Amino acid sequence: MNPSETARSLFSGIAASYDTPAQLFSFFQYRRWHRFLLQRLPTARPEPVEGRAHAYRVLDMATGTGAVALRLAGRPGVSVVAADVTRPMLAQARLGASRNGKYPTDFVECTAEAVPFPDASFDAVVFTYLLRYVSDVPAILRELARVLRPGGTMASLDFAVPRGPAYPLWRLHTDVVLPLGGALLSPAWGRVGGFLGPSIRHFYRRWPEDRLLELWHETGFPDVEAKRLSLGGALVMWARKSP
Numbered sequence: 383m384n385p386s387e388t389a390r391s392l393f394s395g396i397a398a399s400y401d402t403p404a405q406l407f408s409f410f411q412y413r414r415w416h417r418f419l420l421q422r423l424p425t426a427r428p429e430p431v432e433g434r435a436h437a438y439r440v441l442d443m444a445t446g447t448g449a450v451a452l453r454l455a456g457r458p459g460v461s462v463v464a465a466d467v468t469r470p471m472l473a474q475a476r477l478g479a480s481r482n483g484k485y486p487t488d489f490v491e492c493t494a495e496a497v498p499f500p501d502a503s504f505d506a507v508v509f510t511y512l513l514r515y516v517s518d519v520p521a522i523l524r525e526l527a528r529v530l531r532p533g534g535t536m537a538s539l540d541f542a543v544p545r546g547p548a549y550p551l552w553r554l555h556t557d558v559v560l561p562l563g564g565a566l567l568s569p570a571w572g573r574v575g576g577f578l579g580p581s582i583r584h585f586y587r588r589w590p591e592d593r594l595l596e597l598w599h600e601t602g603f604p605d606v607e608a609k610r611l612s613l614g615g616a617l618v619m620w621a622r623k624s625p
């Protein structure tokens with residue numbers, strides 16, 4: 383199974399019930415992490431282009447059920463493209479948009495490996511919980527940077543492995559609570575609960591935080607910043623693309 387198929391098969395089964403367990407299993411940090419991420423994006427509209435104001439265009443790659451995209455779409459002057467490889471997740475995002483009346487500009491079914499937009503199409507690109515599901519992390523960053531305009535902002539969020547005294551608690555949570563709690567909800571959630579801890583640990587063995595920062599730098603983001611949240615259980619990175 384290639385990584386996109388793994389993601390599709392994992393997330394198709396939990397799409398309809400995704401949001402509440404995501405909040406519960408993160409001890410209600412999930413939305414808080416999204417909010418922190420979104421605060422890294424400029425709120426002002428970009429300078430007029432050829433004398434005309436234009437909407438601040440944001441790509442939310444791996445949008446899932448659209449939690450980030452829908453928050454962004456509620457900002458005045460912002461237009462959002464919500465993209466994901468898993469159709470049932472995207473369907474939930476559409477449903478959420480129709481319920482609260484905030485329509486992102488577009489929903490696109492695609493993989494982050496091949497973003498179907500021209501170079502420099504967006505003022506900002508965000509992605510949350512994406513890189514653990516791809517095989518070529520540098521290629522994905524290059525592809526997302528390609529569609530970002532020079533001077534635009536890229537921001538990411540993912541789980542992380544806490545250090546120090548929080549680590550044993552995190553292991554207990556990921557080794558025991560998530561698999562058991564997931565299995566109590568449904569077989570599909572059981573699979574996700576058992577998948578997450580090893581996936582997070584394996585990712586940071588290959589891509590420790592310092593190496594990720596270097597990679598962003600090499601991809602054209604000279605002043606990348608990073609912040610760990612919730613005892614180190616989440617990692618947010620953000621930077622402006624070199625002009």
Ligand SMILES: C[S@@+](CC[C@H](N)C(=O)[O-])C[C@H]1O[C@@H](n2cnc3c(N)ncnc32)[C@H](O)[C@@H]1O
Binds near residue numbers: 390445449510
């Ligand atoms: C854990 S969910 C996160 C959803 C959302 N970003 C959030 O913060 O709630 C991960 C999402 O990444 C998507 N995904 C995984 N690999 C992908 C890829 N190569 N291209 C696009 N989307 C991908 C999955 O389909 C899934 O919807």
